[in-house]
Amino acid sequence: MNDPLIWIEDELRTIHDSNLFRHLTELQSGQYPEVTIDGKNYILLASNSYLGLSTDPRVIRAASESLEKYGTGSGGSRLVSGSSDIHRQLEERIASFKNTESAILFSSGYLANFGIISSLVGAGDVIYSDELNHASIIDGCRLSKADIRIYRHLDMDHLSELLENETKTGKKLIVTDTVFSMDGDLVDLAALVELSEKHGCILMVDEAHATGVLGERGSGATEYFGVEARVPVVMGTLSKAVGSLGGYIAGSKQLTDYIRNRVRSYIFDTSLPAASVAASIKAIEIIEGEQERRDHLWYLINMFKSGIGDMGLKILDTNSAIIPVLIGEPEETLAFAAELRKQGVYTPAVRPPSVPPGKCRIRASLMASHSEEHIEKALEAFRMAKSKIIDN
Numbered sequence: 001m002n003d004p005l006i007w008i009e010d011e012l013r014t015i016h017d018s019n020l021f022r023h024l025t026e027l028q029s030g031q032y033p034e035v036t037i038d039g040k041n042y043i044l045l046a047s048n049s050y051l052g053l054s055t056d057p058r059v060i061r062a063a064s065e066s067l068e069k070y071g072t073g074s075g076g077s078r079l080v081s082g083s084s085d086i087h088r089q090l091e092e093r094i095a096s097f098k099n100t101e102s103a104i105l106f107s108s109g110y111l112a113n114f115g116i117i118s119s120l121v122g123a124g125d126v127i128y129s130d131e132l133n134h135a136s137i138i139d140g141c142r143l144s145k146a147d148i149r150i151y152r153h154l155d156m157d158h159l160s161e162l163l164e165n166e167t168k169t170g171k172k173l174i175v176t177d178t179v180f181s182m183d184g185d186l187v188d189l190a191a192l193v194e195l196s197e198k199h200g201c202i203l204m205v206d207e208a209h210a211t212g213v214l215g216e217r218g219s220g221a222t223e224y225f226g227v228e229a230r231v232p233v234v235m236g237t238l239s240k241a242v243g244s245l246g247g248y249i250a251g252s253k254q255l256t257d258y259i260r261n262r263v264r265s266y267i268f269d270t271s272l273p274a275a276s277v278a279a280s281i282k283a284i285e286i287i288e289g290e291q292e293r294r295d296h297l298w299y300l301i302n303m304f305k306s307g308i309g310d311m312g313l314k315i316l317d318t319n320s321a322i323i324p325v326l327i328g329e330p331e332e333t334l335a336f337a338a339e340l341r342k343q344g345v346y347t348p349a350v351r352p353p354s355v356p357p358g359k360c361r362i363r364a365s366l367m368a369s370h371s372e373e374h375i376e377k378a379l380e381a382f383r384m385a386k387s388k389i390i391d392n
């Protein structure tokens, strides 16, 4: 009998041959500044828990108390059996955090992006999407059947040109990450809002990597740019700086009512477990209340960036806790990451399809729970790796 999956062997060989095979690194600890891998200690420069809140004792306590009270699973979709008082409380908390009238929860950021775009636009409509938008946005766009116009990364002139030349008369949606997940750079949201309003577009932003990091209250790019009332659809995740799990859309009450009635990844998906919900509520309280965590994070970001720059390594133009150190080709980047690992630092080599060919990088991410000493040691490891992999 022929194996109907025999073709996978060829596919895997192709992936291996181009140094693009992916495997998992297993941690035997949580997302602390130092983690255990194969029984050894490493400085973690790979987490999106930018404020260190996934391991904060207060967040853990809130999660475990609600675990005791509500149990492990939520029992079903929000509309059938899985909605509780703390789901509502978290939505209210998010709305006040994002300074919007309302908010609605999803089980992940991916499901939020994937589900909502096709409820806003469809066949006959047009989406304008930054070329480096997150995969969940891209998949949501494809699902919608709208025409998709990709504009050059952060290029407002290009977007403006596309809008000026548009011939379709349907709805127009502009969608973008605010902080980009692999480059760490930031959209000029003030300019984007102007452009969107001028052309009568729906503007949707993804605050996954801006939440907790940007803005005085840590609310994200809409707060940082002072445009909270001018972005009609704000998406975010609870899985990064918030340190928990889940996604949300913040906006008007009409918008969230509409989503509750139309978006399939909301309607047909089991709601978040109480422990994750309670963790998010506590974490948002800490994000808003403890600006010093953000200040410390930014201190470390600047320290790390200037240290890397001094070595003559190239950092992409970042405005966040994501520090992409550009290496180039997959093989060299893997070797660089392996050398960092030898020096006691765990940080990922990012290769296509996550980034364009030739732009492989070490994507270092920092946390407010790191100390200056962690960053000094990490810089020393980068210095060693550079001398062994790049300079020889």
Ligand SMILES: *Cc1c(COP(=O)(O)O)cnc(C)c1O
Binding pocket: 108, 109, 110, 111, 113, 134, 136, 177, 181, 206, 208, 209, 237, 238, 239, 245, 246, 247
């Ligand atoms: C991580 C991420 C998502 C997906 O969020 P999850 O909660 O991890 O599913 C969406 N958009 C961006 C920009 C992200 O980085």
